[in-house]
Amino acid sequence: GKATRVKVYQVADMVGQRVRIQAWVHRYRPQSKHYFLVLRDGTAFVQTILTGDCIRTLDAIDLTVESTVEVVGIVEKVKEGQSAPGGVEVVVDWWKILGKAPGGIDAFEGRLTAKTEPSIRADLRHLELRGQTAASVMLFRAKMLRAFREGFEKRRIIEVTPPCMVQTSVEGGSTLFEFDYYGSKAYLTQSSQLYLETALPALGDVYCIQESFRAEKSLTRRHLSEYTHLEAELVFIEFKDLLDHLESLICEVVDTLLADPIASEIIKTLHPEFQAPARPFLRLDYRDAIKYLNEHNILKEDGSHHVVGDDIAEAAERKMTDQIGKPIMLMHFPKALKSFYMKALPSAPEFTESVDVLVPGVGEVVGGSMRIADLDELIAGYKREGIPMEPYYWFTDQRKYGTTEHGGYGLGVERLLAWLLKRYTVRECSLYPRYMGRATP
Numbered sequence: 001g002k003a004t005r006v007k008v009y010q011v012a013d014m015v016g017q018r019v020r021i022q023a024w025v026h027r028y029r030p031q032s033k034h035y036f037l038v039l040r041d042g043t044a045f046v047q048t049i050l051t052g053d054c055i056r057t058l059d060a061i062d063l064t065v066e067s068t069v070e071v072v073g074i075v076e077k078v079k080e081g082q083s084a085p086g087g088v089e090v091v092v093d094w095w096k097i098l099g100k101a102p103g104g105i106d107a108f109e110g111r112l113t114a115k116t117e118p119s120i121r122a123d124l125r126h127l128e129l130r131g132q133t134a135a136s137v138m139l140f141r142a143k144m145l146r147a148f149r150e151g152f153e154k155r156r157i158i159e160v161t162p163p164c165m166v167q168t169s170v171e172g173g174s175t176l177f178e179f180d181y182y183g184s185k186a187y188l189t190q191s192s193q194l195y196l197e198t199a200l201p202a203l204g205d206v207y208c209i210q211e212s213f214r215a216e217k218s219l220t221r222r223h224l225s226e227y228t229h230l231e232a233e234l235v236f237i238e239f240k241d242l243l244d245h246l247e248s249l250i251c252e253v254v255d256t257l258l259a260d261p262i263a264s265e266i267i268k269t270l271h272p273e274f275q276a277p278a279r280p281f282l283r284l285d286y287r288d289a290i291k292y293l294n295e296h297n298i299l300k301e302d303g304s305h306h307v308v309g310d311d312i313a314e315a316a317e318r319k320m321t322d323q324i325g326k327p328i329m330l331m332h333f334p335k336a337l338k339s340f341y342m343k344a345l346p347s348a349p350e351f352t353e354s355v356d357v358l359v360p361g362v363g364e365v366v367g368g369s370m371r372i373a374d375l376d377e378l379i380a381g382y383k384r385e386g387i388p389m390e391p392y393y394w395f396t397d398q399r400k401y402g403t404t405e406h407g408g409y410g411l412g413v414e415r416l417l418a419w420l421l422k423r424y425t426v427r428e429c430s431l432y433p434r435y436m437g438r439a440t441p
């Protein structure tokens, strides 16, 4: 009969039908009478069997993995006691090679392991992506972004796309990538926050999922020089509303992913002990965190104890979070450690209405705060940080033309993925990670 052209994910529901598939050879097992091929087209895997006339050609003998093939055959349930993806196999009666791969590569998964030299893995990222683990992380990533978009939609928060090329900095000058913009200086954006703030009077609550750039001069597990930044800005809120929003959105996204059959299967495979975090998240004041670090003998890099006013370094932050073993909302950082735009804590103005969400294995995944609404206070903030006011006139105008309380946050997409899927580094959670010394492929 006539064959129906299908994607591999559709095959499991087509028992008894004749199908035509175009796909890559993921695995190849020649035996005396049957050649088994596991095919992959990015949507799923399927086992196929070449038999009879199909293997009496030279082509079949020197078939290679990663070649592209077209096959036609009948979908059958696998026999009792045997297993195959989707519980089916395709018995092939016609096939041809579309693009022959050079061979010598046994399934990338096997070749590129954690033990492979990192620079070789990085050079071969385009091939590593074909492996099941890397592909699962990317598929999961797509589902997570979709879950966030649904969460925003449900809350009537509008998506905007701010510019990546800017002439102001948000998080300080030390990590700015600078470039020549028609003869004047411009930068790759560090955060879309300031632009989101300007959209509030036009659209109400807004969010974006946009690349941010940081000229990080260190190679850590959790720093990229280009990362996907999910940021939101909420208007007419108080600090408590910001905390509640973050907690409810993160939990909702996790629930959505666990309810999705494909996403939950990926979590189960890559992070079997993962459990949805309990609500409410632990809300920890910065000053209590300093106490915690000292009581648990978690020291600074120079071996001394932490004092109020200190930044909490990546290692100490992760140690504390791993010990506590669940998400933490770390609140009220000292003003001196934070950016110019952060609102002071009314009860103790040397601290701020700020929050980092910390998760086990990674540490900080979210940084957020209430913003200064008062014009004079904002101007004092520029002065304190030595920031020239002129380029920020449009941001300052927000405080002139109808100012109001508002706040927001930025979430590192790769960091959240590293937590959910238990990846050692955020580099595994980016399609083509960029970090110091690496912008290829």
Ligand code: 4AD
Pocket (backbone or CB within 6 Å): 170, 171, 190, 191, 192, 193, 214, 216, 222, 223, 224, 225, 226, 227, 229, 231, 232, 364, 365, 366, 367, 368, 369, 408, 409, 410, 411, 412, 413, 414, 415, 426
């Ligand atoms: O804490 P950050 O620097 O905060 C801001 O940029 C704010 N303007 C965001 C806002 O309020 N709209 O960055 C926010 C988050 C961090 O918590 C972290 O998850 C992620 O962005 N992040 C990075 N992820 C990967 N590589 C880097 N170099 C990162 N720098 C920050």
Ligand code: MG
Pocket (backbone or CB within 6 Å): 356, 364, 366, 367
């Ligand atoms: Mg931060």
